[in-house]
Amino acid sequence: MENPQVLADSSQGLSVFMPILILMVLGVVIFWGAVLVAGLIRPSKPSKLKQTAYECGELPVGQAWSHFNIRFYVTGLIFIIFDVESALMFPAASVFKKLNSIGLGGLALIEILLFVMILVAGIAYCWSKGDLDWVKSLSSKEK
Amino acid sequence: MLVVAIEKERTFEKVAIVSFLTILFILSALLMLVSCLALLLTKNIMHACTFLLAALLGVAGLYLTLHADTLAVTQVLVYVGGVVILMLFAVVLTGGQDQESITKEKFPHLAPLFGSKSTFLKAFLVSMIFFVAAASLLRLGEKEIVHVVAVNYAPTIQSLGQLLMTDYLFAFELVSVLLLGALIGAALIARPMKK
């Protein structure tokens, strides 16, 4: 079944990813199927008033895409640095037990310790500079 | 066995067996190509981020066809779950998509490369044709090397981790210093300005 060229099968046969593809296609098909079927059944009388954004009854004021505070970005920034760290840690962690069993555990521990501690230093810096707290009222900072 | 002849190689008679590998390759390549084209044509920046997401998922699918499952999952985790969300935040924080993002006016004094969208499409098509012609020319000489994957080519997460922790240890630690620098730098830049 496998591509004849790949004789010695490496990690796993590629057919193990088949259900993932099937489920993703199933998700898309179910979503669009239900939306289209519902489109046929239900009434559709669009009216100007019905299509205004919901603002607890009043008429919406101003453009939605207004200016936002930057703390959303700082959270995302710290997230992506730790996301990348965990992406690198997964291969390292999955091999730690084997290294430990052949006696290299101490060395592997020091490697992981070094890797994590450097990033803990990063989050300590952000904590001390007040990047982690959500409501940054500058006035309270000066007092 | 679903036997379908996809293409007859000129150099030798080979009936391609439709295996899951080819289906996965075609689907992810198609997804990537369509989203790349859409990226070129769209003006709305939020649509651009969504098409970037689709292109990156396509590349993750291509990694799967290359038996690199760890890389495909890292790509999805880091890019799809991190970089694209960060870009969406950045787009909202830089005033949505009211700016004009395509060079409308022509740059007579500059090379046509900086021309309007249409010149880009023409350039894109010309380079496609050139590449396909070159590839088919070269392919004549290239005999299909029957390719056997060596047994030790097992790109599992364990073998990758072992290589990472032994041979590439210095790079592993250096990357954490780089991430520290990126974190502190970006936090410093993105701190709210004290007016």
Place this chain on the structure above:
Amino acid sequence: MTDNMPQFFQELFHLETSDCLTFLFYFIGAFILVNIASVIGGLATYAERKISADMQLRIGPNRVGPYGLLQFLADGAKMLMKENIMPLMADRFLFNIAPMLCLVGIFATLAVLPISGNLTLAHLDVGVFYVVAISSLVGLGIFLGGYASNSKWSLLGGMRGASQIISYEIPVVISILSIVLLSGGTSFKTIVHHQGGLPHEWFVLHNPFTFIAFIVYFIGSLAEANRAPFDLPEAESELVSGYHTEYTGMKFAFFALAEYVEVFVLCGVGATLFLGGFNVPFGLDTFLSKTPFPLLAEVVQLGAFFTKTFALYYLVIVIRWTLPRLRVDQLMSLCWKYLTPIALFNLIGTAIWMVYFHDQSIVEIIKAAGSHAGGGH
């Protein structure tokens, strides 16, 4: 031991293995799994309303079907009939894509959910890593949903929801890392293989660090599914149900379904990582697999997996009606100032424990010490 589900059935019914037969088995398995997950999502809404009713001394839904069991079907039908209103200035393309992204993200994690030894659809080598990666699509779907509906409330709700989900993903991933550290592999099969059937053999009681990791994982997964004390993005009182304010009809139904199925998937992964997944105590499943009906072993393993998952799900529902909602800054500071440092030091603690005690759990150490002391006289 067959390595994937189609081979298991092909040997069971003595069929010759062929390519399209594998595809057929995978397709039927995937279709059944999707339906089971949707029904579980629906029943979860029913269970939630019934349990909250009991806790508030009132009777939950009991009109539709016996004891109100078909209530979620009635809700589904109602959603089908609702008119699909799209706000005027909304971004039509993104407005439709957002719920689809959420749904595809959740259904893709179902492929790897370790229901039982042979019935799980895909035994990926990178199982846990894959679940963490694909479930980050949900945060994206929520943000796009909030952005596309062109109203200040839903945009604010979408941004808050996305930033909450992505920031709580870090403690969850780091606590999962300490389990991967302990079991030496990211595939669900090795993780479950390293745990036994009885509670003392589970990872949650393996050492104090994994116990803390379970608590951090549970809190993080509550926040990641916008549940219980962390449901600020869709808080009815403040943001008028946040990012899916402008959604009506089936798109809103799919957002809600994705949320409930995500809680089920997170509870399932939590049960597998910390509570021994489909391991059956006293080796009942190995005994049954030797009898002429190997399917019985699968049924027993299914039972073990679903009881553990529904126990966690019950805990999630009870927590929702006991704890008040957190403010945004409390929510974020809890994540970054408490959960992430705890999870990081937990990871180091697990590594030190493994090096010092050579991967032994507390019970094994006590036994070893006991036998050593006993035999040493």
Place this chain on the structure above:
Amino acid sequence: MVSLSSFLFLSFVLFLTGLMLVLGRKSIIFVLIGLELILNAAALNFVAYSRFVTEKLDGHLFALFIIVIAAAEAAVALALAIRFYQLKETTHLDELSELKH
């Protein structure tokens, strides 16, 4: 048949799209999207060669490091873009003309 040249073709298309986005667009975010595509094209080439030619895992690790560094780079670049927007109220690249704001 899935062979090395098909992957080279795909990464060529990725690289080309990225290059055209970087050169042809005037908004900072578009340029960053183009940059991400170029980095992905390079990583795809590494893995393709490691699968078809060298059969060693170094290509995979190199692609892993490319992904990690591209994420860190995107974080810093987007921080710069936001700060630029705060100063100049626009993300149009023509405004980025003076060295001192």
